[in-house]
Amino acid sequence: MRLEYFEMIDRVTSLDRDAKRIEASSTVPQDSPVFEGHFPGHPLVPGVLLTETMAQASGYLVLGLMGFTHMPFLMGVDKARFRTFVGPGTVLTVTAQLEHEGSGYAVTKAKIAAEGKPICDAELRFRIMPFPEGMDGLMRAQATRIGLLEENI
């Protein structure tokens, strides 16, 4: 994870097209400017960044299932629960399941766990839109970096 660059997913470990489910791995860095403020002397990953991590896993799921034809943009977060603290060095397992693919939108349920223990979960909604000019290739490069394209598509 590079928190300050919003690169939340280190590696996609599986994409199950039939089950419409993705699993990814991320390791919280030991040091980050984020921890200077959250919190002084007691570093914890902010809930908004855990939410972003679930959203990115969900986004890669939608991108993979749709074959990179459209871009998902987060538009809603429901039923978010943060069940325990996450500190530096924690290895996270992030999963997302497609709950509904509507016309122009998608709904996922996502969760994060560490060593099998639940950390957080939420229901996320995305607006599905054509790629803005030039974004397609950049997202494919990003997906390649985390192993989504080369291993699973």
Place this chain on the structure above:
Amino acid sequence: MSSTFETVAGIISETADIPREQITPESHAIEDLGIDSLAFLDIAFAIDKAFGIKLPLEQWTQEVNEGKAPAEEYFVLKNLVSRIDALVAAKQA
């Protein structure tokens, strides 16, 4: 009015926090009820789930934007209900 309308009106009331009595078959979802595009997607999700259908929102939006159909065709509730009934019937056929 039909049970479909009652279901849709209930969804709109709950999702968009609009008093149920303000919602009539003649209501225009956007102009009369003030539902924005984000809220309409929430409503579409609830309708999709309730009726087991997929409202073709992208197609409708394209038709309105291209001037092929007036927005009233889709966003006046009695028309929306008719389209839901048609989608449900097509699914069951």
